[in-house]
Structures are given as C-alpha cells and as structure tokens.
Amino acid sequence: xxxxxxxxxxxxxxxxxxxxxxxxxxxxxxxxxxxxxxxxxxxxxxxxxxxxxxxxxxxxxxxxxxxxxxxxxxxxxxxxxxxxxxxxxxxxxxxxxxxxxxxxxxx
Amino acid sequence: xxxxxxxxxxxxxxxxxxxxxxxxxxxxxxxxxxxxxxxxxxxxxxxxxxxxxxxxxxxxxxxxxxxxxxxxxxxxxxxxxxxxxxxxxxxxxxxxxxxxxxxxxxxxxxxxxxxxxxxxxx
Numbered sequence: 001x002x003x004x005x006x007x008x009x010x011x012x013x014x015x016x017x018x019x020x021x022x023x024x025x026x027x028x029x030x031x032x033x034x035x036x037x038x039x040x041x042x043x044x045x046x047x048x049x050x051x052x053x054x055x056x057x058x059x060x061x062x063x064x065x066x067x068x069x070x071x072x073x074x075x076x077x078x079x080x081x082x083x084x085x086x087x088x089x090x091x092x093x094x095x096x097x098x099x100x101x102x103x104x105x106x107x
Numbered sequence: 108x109x110x111x112x113x114x115x116x117x118x119x120x121x122x123x124x125x126x127x128x129x130x131x132x133x134x135x136x137x138x139x140x141x142x143x144x145x146x147x148x149x150x151x152x153x154x155x156x157x158x159x160x161x162x163x164x165x166x167x168x169x170x171x172x173x174x175x176x177x178x179x180x181x182x183x184x185x186x187x188x189x190x191x192x193x194x195x196x197x198x199x200x201x202x203x204x205x206x207x208x209x210x211x212x213x214x215x216x217x218x219x220x221x222x223x224x225x226x227x228x229x
C-alpha cells in the first residue's frame with residue numbers, strides 16, 4: 001500500500017496568516033493527490049483534486065501544488081471558518097490511502 | 108449534484124454483522140463508483156473499498172478482505188456495505204462517497220453521505 005505522511009500534525013495560526021501543510025507519498029503517485037477538509041461531526045469535503053485543481057465552489061484562498069512524492073496545501077489567508085482537520089489522500093493506486101491529518105485552529 | 112443518504116446508527120454485539128445502506132437522490136447514481144470510508148472515534152479517515160457502477164467489480168483494502176461485502180441494487184439506486192465478524196475496534200462512522208463524474212474510477216470523493224455510526228459493544 002502507498003504510505004502517506006503529513007506534517008505538521010497540528011498547527012495554530014492567526015486570522016489572515018498563510019498556512020502550509022505538506023504531504024509525502026511513498027512511492028511516486030504522479031499528480032493523484034487530493035485534499036479534504038473535515039469539521040467536527042461532519043463528512044469530509046473535497047477541496048483540491050489531482051494535486052492542484054480547486055474543486056468547484058471552494059474559495060480561492062485554498063491551493064495545492066506538487067507532484068511525485070511531495071505535495072503542499074496552502075491556505076493563503078486563514079479565516080475562522082477554516083478551523084478543521086485537513087487530510088491528504090492518494091488516488092493513484094488502490095487502496096486509496098489517506099494521510100493521518102493536520103488539525104488547524106486559530107491562535 | 109448527487110445527495111447521498113445513509114441508514115441510521117446501529118449497535119451490534121461482537122461477532123455480529125451490520126449492513127449500511129447509501130441511497131442517492133439521483134437515478135444516475137447507478138452510473139457512479141461508490142467508495143466506503145470509515146472513521147473511528149477521534150481517529151483519521153480510512154478508505155475501505157469501492158464498487159463499480161454495475162456492482163460486478165469491487166476492490167477492498169487488504170485488512171477488510173473477506174469481512175466486507177459491497178453490493179448495490181440498481182432498481183432502487185441504493186448501495187450497501189456489509190461487514191461481518193464485528194469487533195469493538197470496528198466502532199466507527201462509516202461513509203459512502205462518490206466522485207463528481209459518472210463512470211469515473213478516480214480516487215477523489217466529491218459527494219459524501221452523512222455517515223452512519225456503528226457501535227460494537229457487548
């Protein structure tokens with residue numbers, strides 16, 4: 001199975017800050033990396049698919065980049081409603097494994 | 108837009124089976140791959156498996172092989188996930204999910220059910 005790691009496991013930032021989460025895959029997954037946001041008690045929400053494509057309706061402050069084994073997810077101006085846990089997921093090889101998640105809150 | 112509605116919470120004893128349903132609001136649900144993802148309390152997301160539009164082909168994560176059966180009833184537009192030999196560590200919220208596009212085997216999940224809590228306890 002593809003192994004997914006994320007860092008950091010949690011972070012605290014101020015409103016308006018730029019937040020960056022990294023995800024590593026082993027082995028290479030080309031561009032097939034997705035990012036989800038999950039708020040407590042809710043189903044996950046797809047934000048980014050295929051590394052850098054913004055899902056319809058998702059604010060443009062969310063972005064993704066990377067390829068191969070190293071990927072980055074960025075929130076360009078953190079908002080209070082962005083408090084959530086963020087997961088990466090590889091969609092290249094079955095099983096489609098998720099990363100362990102990054103919990104984001106407001107300082 | 109596809110809205111997925113799952114069956115209600117279940118409480119089961121160890122060793123029992125549970126069957127969770129996932130029904131779509133759109134008849135074209137029959138054209139979508141259906142994935143199942145679970146989340147134990149306070150834990151992360153775990154991809155369990157997927158089923159193709161016809162229901163004739165399924166893929167499971169190795170740890171669920173032999174214990175999880177995914178099926179669908181195309182006449183009612185409902186997908187099912189049945190898990191047998193339940194253990195306390197199967198206690199989790201189980202989600203169904205599909206990609207945005209019909210007939211897409213892509214690994215991203217655009218539409219999600221609301222989740223079904225399955226509690227396994229003696």
